[in-house]
Amino acid sequence: MPWVYLLLALVAMAIAFKTTSLALAAICLLAALGLLVAWTLGLLAQRVGSRSRDEAMLLDPQELRRLREQAEARRTQAPPEPPAA
Numbered sequence: 001m002p003w004v005y006l007l008l009a010l011v012a013m014a015i016a017f018k019t020t021s022l023a024l025a026a027i028c029l030l031a032a033l034g035l036l037v038a039w040t041l042g043l044l045a046q047r048v049g050s051r052s053r054d055e056a057m058l059l060d061p062q063e064l065r066r067l068r069e070q071a072e073a074r075r076t077q078a079p080p081e082p083p084a085a
Helices: 001-018 023-052 059-076
Strands: none
Touching: 001 059
């Protein structure tokens, strides 16, 4: 999707260079600037989104408590290790 912003920015820049109207050129240049900013922000959002963790893999508090209780139960059931001599 960000590439559409870049394409539209290039079209707006081409219109600004080809037109003879000063008002239209100013509007097209402002639009090109805005679309370039939108393109940059879109690329950054894609990069951040691709590097973030999957939220489905996060544990909820109940699951975390259950896992802690299981680990504690395993620790108390395990026989003590003999001291190394």
